[in-house]
Amino acid sequence: MSRVMIIGAGGVGSVVAHKCAQVPEVFTDILLASRTKAKCDAIAAKLPRPVRTAQVDADNVPQLVRLLKKFKPDLVINVALPYQDLHIMDACLEAGVNYLDTANYEPPDVARFEYKWQWAYRGRFQKAGLMALLGSGFDPGVTSVYTTWIRKHFIPKPETLDIIDCNAGSHGQPFATNFNPEINIREVTAKGRYFQNGRWVETDPLSVKRPFTMPDGLGDLTIYLMYHEELESIARHVPGLKRARFWMSFSDNYLTHLRVLENVGMTRIDPVDVNGTPVIPLQFLKKLLPDPASLGPLTKGQTCIGCQVTGRDAKDRRKTVFVYNVCDHAACYKEVGSQAISYTTGVPAMIGAMMMLTGKWAGKGVFNMEQFDPDPFMAALERHGLPARILKKAVLRGG
Ligand code: NDP
Numbered sequence: 001m002s003r004v005m006i007i008g009a010g011g012v013g014s015v016v017a018h019k020c021a022q023v024p025e026v027f028t029d030i031l032l033a034s035r036t037k038a039k040c041d042a043i044a045a046k047l048p049r050p051v052r053t054a055q056v057d058a059d060n061v062p063q064l065v066r067l068l069k070k071f072k073p074d075l076v077i078n079v080a081l082p083y084q085d086l087h088i089m090d091a092c093l094e095a096g097v098n099y100l101d102t103a104n105y106e107p108p109d110v111a112r113f114e115y116k117w118q119w120a121y122r123g124r125f126q127k128a129g130l131m132a133l134l135g136s137g138f139d140p141g142v143t144s145v146y147t148t149w150i151r152k153h154f155i156p157k158p159e160t161l162d163i164i165d166c167n168a169g170s171h172g173q174p175f176a177t178n179f180n181p182e183i184n185i186r187e188v189t190a191k192g193r194y195f196q197n198g199r200w201v202e203t204d205p206l207s208v209k210r211p212f213t214m215p216d217g218l219g220d221l222t223i224y225l226m227y228h229e230e231l232e233s234i235a236r237h238v239p240g241l242k243r244a245r246f247w248m249s250f251s252d253n254y255l256t257h258l259r260v261l262e263n264v265g266m267t268r269i270d271p272v273d274v275n276g277t278p279v280i281p282l283q284f285l286k287k288l289l290p291d292p293a294s295l296g297p298l299t300k301g302q303t304c305i306g307c308q309v310t311g312r313d314a315k316d317r318r319k320t321v322f323v324y325n326v327c328d329h330a331a332c333y334k335e336v337g338s339q340a341i342s343y344t345t346g347v348p349a350m351i352g353a354m355m356m357l358t359g360k361w362a363g364k365g366v367f368n369m370e371q372f373d374p375d376p377f378m379a380a381l382e383r384h385g386l387p388a389r390i391l392k393k394a395v396l397r398g399g
Contacts, residue, residue: 001028002357005073005097007058007088008080009034011179011293011338012102012137014043015346016079018336019384021047026354031071034080046337058084061091068095075100077353079346081180082106082113089121089132098130098356102137102349103183104229111186111269113229119366126365133361134368136352137345138305138325139165139246140230142386144369145348145377146307146323147234152374154321154392158311159242161234162396164212166249168219169301169329169340175257176290178299178341182282185267188258193227194245195235212249214304215395216326223247233368240311247396261285292342299329299339306389308396322391325381335385344386351380 004027006016013034020027030051032040040053056067058080068076068091078088078101085105092099105117118134125132135141143163151158167178177184192203208225228246235244261267266285271278306324313319325344332343352369355361361372369377381388 002026002074003029003031003072004075004077004353004357005031005033005068005071006077006079007033007056007084008078009036009039009043010079011342012079012345012349014293015336015338015342016077016349017043017047017051019347019350020077020353021049021051022384023350023354024049026357031073033067058091059087061087061094064088064091065094068092068097073097075353075356077349078102079349082183083108086117089118092130092132093121093124093128096128096130099125099132100136100349100352100356101134102141102345104134104140106183106186109269111190113187115229115232115368122366129364131356131363132366133352133356134366135230135233136349136369138348138386139163139228140233141345141348141352141369142325142381143305143307144230144234145374145381146388147238147309148370149374149378150307150309150321150323151238154313155309155311155319156314157240158238158309159240160310161238161241161244162308163228163230163244163246164223164304164306164308164324164396165247166212166214166218166221166223166304167301167341168214168221168249169299169303171295171299171339173290173295173298175254176295177292178295178339179292179345181286181289181292185258185261185282185285186269187228188226188248188250189262189267190227192225193231194225194243195231195241196243206250206255210396210398212247212396215322215324215391216304216389218302218304218326221249223249230369234370237368237370293338296333296337296339296342299333301329303327303329303340303344305344306395308394310394320392320394322393322395323388324391325386325388327386347384347386348381351377351384354380
């Protein structure tokens with residue numbers, strides 16, 4: 001029996017609302033709140049049971065605190081944008097509410113994501129007797145659960161981790177991003193970074209790539225080394241790792257568009273004076289691009305996201321295991337009206353909330369996904385639409 005407030009009514013917020021509504025025994029009362037109430041109402045109208053909706057500007061902490069004190073949720077699921085994370089954490093502390101998100105804080109004026117800002121809240125959440133769970137999406141999120149699950153059941157001494165995020169789907173648009181375009185383009189155009197022998201190695205944006213054959217005959221893609229936020233928390237919480245990298249697939253078409261947009265300055269995040277009006281080019285571009293939520297009915301094909309871990313098993317033998325999920329865009333759309341990128345983020349957000357509300361994952365302070373027992377989360381993934389597949393061999397070769 002619990003009350004949950006979902007903040008954000010975009011592609012991911014819609015999936016979280018659908019999935020929470022499917023589990024009434026845990027999520028008794030749901031409030032979906034966002035900047036634009038009409039978007040909440042449109043989602044609510046498609047849900048299998050009634051949920052409340054509200055307008056809120058999550059950057060306005062007093063306004064959010066008032067809403068929290070009125071609805072009195074046990075937990076806030078933050079699926080607005082990374083810019084809101086700290087404001088929502090502040091409001092949760094003031095109103096005495098637990099917190100969960102799927103992406104770490106980013107300052108709007110610098111394309112830089114790090115956990116340091118949110119980890120700095122640890123003492124305040126501890127003192128308030130509250131729990132904050134960071135990064136409960138797929139990546140970050142399930143990728144940390146896979147890593148700790150492989151460590152628990154197959155490779156107690158992990159040495160290398162490669163997180164591989166492939167999208168073999170197609171939406172037929174000349175150029176579109178599968179989640180918030182501003183956040184997506186900031187992430188992709190940032191420098192690459194990976195963890196090696198206790199240090200971070202930096203690479204130029206998308207300068208390291210290799211061909212990759214997806215398992216189960218899903219096809220061949222090119223994957224690019226990128227920095228991704230879970231590398232920071234995994235490097236801290238998974239002892240013994242000598243190397244941790246993150247790879248993502250991009251089509252040539254996507255990269256060609258991105259290169260042109262970058263070259264003409266459309267991905268800049270500093271204001272440009274346009275006839276006396278300051279305009280941030282990337283925010284203007286976001287207005288022109290298709291809304292990711294609109295891609296649901298158009299996207300066909302699958303995503304394949306997983307973790308390859310190499311290391312030593314309990315008998316000190318060298319082992320490699322790849323744990324992954326394959327998710328079908330059209331099947332997601334049929335179930336909840338969204339494509340697989342929103343689905344693979346929204347389902348783990350609901351499951352993280354379920355872990356907290358049922359006490360399977362508990363603590364006071366600020367936590368990342370690797371800090372908890374992966375077993376109940378893996379069991380819930382199986383039940384709620386994202387079953388894992390296991391290969392006891394390398395899919396990414398060549399060091
Ligand atoms: P969208 O842009 O589709 O949706 C964001 C929603 O947040 C919109 O409804 C927007 O309102 C609302 N919002 C923005 N600012 C505020 C504010 N100040 N107060 C209240 N509501 C606000 O994004 P997505 O659904 O694609 O992504 C949601 C989150 O999920 C992002 O943080 C993203 O980084 C994260 N994500 C995580 C992944 C993972 O695997 N861990 C993968 C993909 C995404 P409005 O409609 O008015 O603009």
